[in-house]
Amino acid sequence: MSVRILLLGCGAFGRVHLRALARLGAAAEVRAFDPDAAMRGAVASEFADLRFAESVEAGLAWCDAAIIATPVPTHAALAEAVLRADRHLFLEKPAVETAREAEALARLAGTRGRIAQVGLYFRFHPKALALRALVAEGAFGPLHYLAARFSGLKRARGDSGALLNDAVHFADLLPWIAGAPVTQVFAQLADPLGRGREDLALVQLRFADGAIGLIEAGCVLPGRWPDAVVPGAETRKEVIVAGRDALAEVDFAAETxxxxxxRHAPGPGGAWLPGHAARDASEPPAADPVAVVAAELAAFIDAVATRRAPEAGLASGAVAPARILDAARRSAQEGRMVELEEIA
Incomplete structure (x- = not known):
């Protein structure tokens, strides 16, 4: 069965969605809407056969499901419109700006009986999937540290700061990998560009199992690799996981x-010495952004067809990370560790 999909938003990542949908072939029939005529023209030059809806309302009347890839402040209202039209929803990250908005959308999707999936890119990356599987099978033993860096030298988006644009990825991914929720957050935010948004964020985490974590995000730091989505940007997209029995470093930009x-063991003179083997020879496969988004959309289309709840649904994929980011804002404002219970 082919699913009729309306793409709302034809910016840089909207175009990645169009390429991914093209890669899926007959699984989806696609139309798009963007209020910007120049944006429509640029997309039409790349996708000659793409048809455009005349309005959001016209597109929703036609489609079975909608993808929202518009600026962040528009997400809540558009997502509500999609769900109230009884259409299924794929909502790009960050789903919405606050946990309260995420919770309202989750309730609405449940009430309307619609499939709602969040665009959590890294959950569908082969290397993140491999890392999570190793943690789940006990290869690391008890975890003591998870860290992520999503930063670089790039444009400062006009619709969001470092928390919503970058840190949100790993506010979701680290608990997902760890298999444990975050219980405490301490954050420091900075506005080095003086534009009224945090363009540098350091977020410390405490997990329910006792592990600690750190997220670095920002657009004003040295990058290491060319960004695969945004031309001219330099980026770092890295994750570290450390446990009693293993250590791992994943570089998503370099695909390593x-x-x-x-593990460490007691040695002479009371010292504890590392006894770690050389790097494991196994290497999970590489994946370009189009392949990862295609995997996300294939899972979404399957969920729509089978009515199975998506793994990256609104509760885990929107509410949970939004609560962490809400706690980070509160922590930075009040200068203290914030319990997640305070954000419930």
């Missing part, structure tokens, strides 16, 4: 995966 098994 370094796993070392072993």
């Amino acid at each position: 995966f370094a796993l070392r098994r072993g």
Whole structure:
């Protein structure tokens, strides 16, 4: 069965969605809407056969499901319109700006009986999937540290700061990998550009199992690799996971995966010495952004067809990370550790 999909928003990542949908072939029939005539023209030059809806309302009358890839402040209202039209929803990250908005959308999707999936890119990346599987099978033993860096030298988006644009990815991914929720957040935010948004964020985490974590995000730091989506940007997209029995470093921009098994053990003079093996030779496959988004959309289309709840639904994919980011804002404002219970 082909699903009729309306794409709302034809910016840089909207075009990645169009390429991913083209890669899926007959699984989806696609139309698009963007209020910007120049944006429509640019997209039409790349996708000659793409048809455009005359309005959001006309597109919703035609489609079975909608993808929202518009600026962040428009997400809540558009997502509500999609769900109230009884259409299924794929909502790009960050789903919405606050946990309260995320909770309202989750309730609405449940009331209307609609499939709603959040565009959590890294959950569908082969290297993140491999890392999570290793943690789940106990290869790391008890975890003690998870860290992520999503930063670089790039444009400061006009619709969001470092928390919503970058940190949101790993506010979702680290608990997902750990298999444990975050219980405490301490954050420091900075506005080095003086534009009224945090363009640098450091977020410390405490997980329910006792592990600690750190997220670095921002657009004013040195990058290491060319960004695969935004031309001219330099980026770092890295995750570290450390446990009693193994250590791992994943660089999503360079497509490297370094796993070392072993543990510290008592040695002479009371010292504890590392006994870790060389890097594991196994390497999860690489994936370009179009392939990862295609995997996300294939899962969404399957959920629509089968009416199975998506793994990256609104409760886990929107509410949970939004609560962490809400706690980060509160922590930075009040200068203290914030319990997640305070954000419930």
